[in-house]
Amino acid sequence: MDPRTSAQDVIRCDLCETAVVQMHCDTCLVNLCKACVGEHISTGETKDHEVVKFQDRKSTPLYPECKHHNKQQCTMYCKQCDVPVCTKCLTSDQHLGHKLSEILQIVEDKKNKIIKDQTELKEKIYPTYQDIASDVQNRVSQLKKEYGDLSTAITKHGEDWHREIDKLVKKLKAEVDKMKNTQLQTLQKHLDEINKKVSDIKDEINSAEMAIDTNDLSKLFSVTLKVHKYRNLPQKLTLSLPKFIPEKIHGEKLSKLFGTLSSSSWTSEEHGYSMKTTQKSPEAGSSPPVKQLLDEPETVTTIDTEYGQLYNVACLSDKEIWTTENDNTMKLYSINQGSLLKSIITKSGGWLSDIAVTKSGDLVYTDHIDRTVNIVKNEKIEEVIRLQNWRPRGVCSTSSGDLLVIMESLRKPAKVVRYSGSTEKQTIQFDDKGKSLYSSASYRYITYYIAENRNLDICVSDGGAKAVVVVNQAGKLRFKYTGHTPVPKNETFNPVGITTDSQSHILTADDNNDCVHIIDQDGQFLCYIECGLSKPYGLCIDTIDNLFVAQWRSSQVKKIKYMY
Known part of the structure; x- marks a missing residue:
């Protein structure tokens, strides 16, 4: 074993590099054996060496030259x-007066600075970078999985298409065989009839030849040829063959029919990560845990209400929900027992459009007939907003405590107004080019519902436009969602109730297709929730992302689990 390179060997003398170290020069920071001490201290360039036993060595500073x-x-x-x-x-003029x-002393300060920086690197920065690397690695794995799922979905869709095309080809070929057999049978029957007449004509000809050749006059007079019978020739059958008229294959058209890919994108957020710390700031907000959509959403509870037609639902808590019919009554139900807890009638006695629950747990409702927005506190109704030329429709309470109200006026584009108490703070009605964001009300009944997303986007289900219209907090249009194909019943997309969840998903009820659409915060379709829904209308989400669906046809509220 090489004593100079082996990591398993003892420490050797720095001079002879053979003997085991026994001494140490604290002045030069050199390891020595006893035999080499004399040689070290006798060198002309060294003096005043402090040589001690190796175990008694100290960290004598080695000043810079x-x-x-x-x-x-x-x-x-x-x-x-x-x-x-x-x-x-110091004796030169260069540092005079400095x-x-x-x-x-400077070294001590430098050490303290290094120790402080090392502590920050070790306890904060290094663990943070480890977490970031782990996060990015997880996203790499997730990205690979999701792209794999995407490719699998495309492949499966292609297989579905192949199966449908094979079925179609088989069906068309069966129709061809059926038409061929029918026409062949007709021609064969016609041919059999002609062949029969050919045989009869041949017999007539033979009878004529025998009569001509015979000397028996009685036989000659007995022959009468049926020439007139054959002068009318048989009908000529002209059969028209079916033609296969293939549709021209246009790549672009075929691509749209098969399905298209939305564009991918990525953004760089400069302050997307925060430094790891051992203490939590009391005012620091917490991000919700990441949840995944279930492959098969499931109904947890069904609540039977006493309405003729159920329209709206709003979560007071994870145990109680407010509900309304298209009339003047609001009813509170227990989720677990399904029992009616209380009923409240609108202040005006007129029918209401929508309900919402504030952060403090108060009920808010819009009175369409009375043109008011009202709040219910301790079962007492207070008028908050009274409109003049507009009628309030959808309402929601925002994370900041404001109220968002979407309202209509005959033949005018609908608009969203933000209120702090009864003070109007913001109006959203037109885009940057002056075009109306929402449809115009007419004599026809149009539904408008509204919700605020976790990213503070304002989401409106516009029944007149058959679209979900999403603008940012400043009122700038982000996107419009007009449905996804195929839909469960292949009916026109008709958005009614709308809500959002902790993952910034946007959920809207589609009563034409008996389902709920889920899209992400950028408007990309994610999936449908069906769960045997019948005319879903109002929607709300509780604190743990359970979905409540008000069905106006059955007058039932379904509690549905759709994420894990």
């Missing part, structure tokens, strides 16, 4: 020039 004066050690530090200096430097310190 002066860059300007040969073999001089720098024991002082010039703060103004920010450089170590030796005694000869503030000087002992280098050991």
